[in-house]
Amino acid sequence: MAKKTFYIIVALFILLLTVAYIGGMFNGLSFESPLLNAVYSFLTLLFRVNVLWIGLVIFLENDNPSRTVAWLLVLVLIPVVGFFLYVLFGRSYRKQKKAEAKILSDSDRMSHAAEVQASLLEYIELPNTENPANRRLMQLLLNNAKAPFSMTNEVTVLTNGLSKFNRLFGAIRRATDHIHLEYFIIKDDRIGNELRELLIEKANEGVKVRLMFDDVGSLTLGKAYINSLKDAGVEVYSFFKVPLPIFSRDLNYRNHRKIVVIDGVIGFVGGLNVGDEYISNSDKFEFWRDTHLEIKGEAVYALQTIFLNDWNYVAGQMVQGAIYYPEVNTTKNSLVQIAASGPDSDWKCILQAYYKMIANAVDKIWLTTPYLVPEESIMMGLKAAALSGVDVKIIIPSQPDHFFVYWASQANIQQLLEAGVKIYRYKNGFIHSKIMIVDRLAATVGTANLDIRSMEINFEVNAFLYDVDVIHRLEEDFVKDLEESVAYELDTYKERGLHRKFLEAMGRLVSPLQ
Incomplete structure (x- = not known):
């Protein structure tokens, strides 16, 4: 408590120092034209008010005292640059209108199941839950992430990029109804183009293909790549599009998810994006060590729901229906929970x-x-x-x-x-x-x-x-x-x-x- 009080006192002092410093920065400048002087005075006043406002927002909004002090130090040490840095990177996104709109667009497909399971968890027999620690963890995820658990699953660990892409491309080739992909980074290189050609091939076969990528993570993905997919009938959207990255607050809040769902029966999730470096084929790193999962079974429903929630928001659509949640045909019994988090979540x-x-x-x-x-x-x-x-x-x-x-x-x-x-x-x-x-x-x-x-x-x-x-x-x-x-x-x-x-x-x- 004493440490937090100290941080608050320091933050108040820095805030006052910032206002005083900003006020002194612009004193003494004048122009020959009265009009220019009037405009300059108005802009200076406007900037001072904005800096004061940002300082108060930093002080009131951040629940982490050390982060509050850090941002205020940036504001006082590099006031002009610091002002724009906080506008771009510092605001708490959960209060922004975009996050609120996304919350409203998210469906309750899995929430009801999670609530029912949470009320019955202590009465259900589950494998590897004799230790109460596992049940407490499951209960936490049922409550904070609305993440239902499922037992009818087959989980395969995919070690490194070649293993992941071999399994992924094989599953895409076998798709008959739909292919849903959501990635932080997609690159226009050998592995990226192999994926592109596969998706075009499946779209031409009549399979519904939906591709979503993060607009900042995939900043170098060119229009030619995207348009070739769209021309073949693939639906493509970027997540939180940032037309001018250096001037947009949306730059800070990115979709870091990597999800693929095929026909609602097989899903992929893990650390691997799409690009040659992830198969150890780049100049920067001789070898790329990563881990991905292939999942078959009921847990795919959760991946599907997360994807559709994101898709429906960025595409302005309402994609739904039983076809996206087909009957499970695996006989394996691997206990899994899929949890999503982000600035639109009530909890971390x-x-x-x-x-x-x-x-x-x-x-x-x-x-x-x-x-x-x-x-x-x-x-x-x-x-x-x-x-x-x-x-x-x-x-x-x-x-x-x-x-x-x-x-x-x-x-x-x-x-x-x-x-x-x-x-x-x-x-x-x-x-x-x-x-x-x-x-x-x-x-x-x-x-x-x-x-x-x-x-x-x-x-x-x-x-x-x-x-x-x-x-x-x-x-x-x-x-x-x-x-x-x-x-x-x-x-x-x-x-x-x-x-x-x-x-x-x-x-x-x-x-x-x-």
Whole structure:
């Protein structure tokens, strides 16, 4: 409480300093023309009012005191640039009209099922739920994400891009009714064009193809690529279109989901976008390590619903009907929950699920993430788990794909090592998997990174898995990844050079601004 009070006092002081500083910036300037002077005075006053307004919004809107102070420091240190940075990146999106409109457009297909299951969960016999921790996690996701669980599923772990695209392209070739795709990044390269040609081929066969991509993530996707699909009858829409990215607030709130649903019977979800680098065919990274899931069964209904909710919003349509939820024909019994989160959610669903899994851990927490910039509660949970004797292992990349988030990750290593967390840097290329395994009781694979952007800002989707066989398969991959990794040693890490500490400090300063 004392720390939060301190942050509030500091924030108020910086806000007052900002107003005073902005007022002094423009004093002393004059023009020969009275009209120019009048216009200049009006614009200066308008800018001062806007800066004051932004400062008050930062102070009142952010529920994270350290983030409030960070944004106010940006505003006072680089007032003009800081003003525009906050307009673009800083606002809480959940209050925006677009998010509210999307909430209104989302259907209640799965909500009723989740509510019924939540009321009956304690009476239902489920596999691998003898431990009450799993039931509590399932109850959490039923309540905060309205994510029903399903048992009639077959889950296949797809290790790396070639495995994923071989299975995906095979499933697309067999499609007979519809193909739904939702990606953060699609690139106009060899693998991207192989996908494009397949979709055109299926559209020409009469299969209904709907493709949705994030407008910022796929910023380099050209009109020729998109138009060739549209000309063949593929419906294509971008998510939260940003005509002028540097001037739009929508730049900050992106659809990071990777979902494919084919004929309502098979679904794909995980960390892999569409591009040559994801099959280890790029100049930047020699090898790309990632994890995806192929799901057959009732859990595909949830992926379908998430896709259709997003589609109906961006396309302005109401696509629905039994054809999108066909009868399940698998005999497997893998227990799964699919949870979506984003700025249109009432709760930070995936963040809360991570927190619950970490808090429930008794024996081990094995975690792979490309970005180690956890929210404060997750950081505390990991340290507390390690200090209480839980085997906490984290694998992160040894090389950056994004400069600031890499150094923000590095800034968190020492305090985790001091708590007994074991951290490993992956040496065989770039590791992009988003996986957490807890006690061989539960695991999660999906699109959410362990950073503030994924947990609080972007639209994400994760599969929560309770099948011992699937969890064991993920453990096997984790052990292989450990063999390709080198452990950080606390004593050695403490001796890192001043330049690294400076870069970490920069990363730490920037991380709350996400």
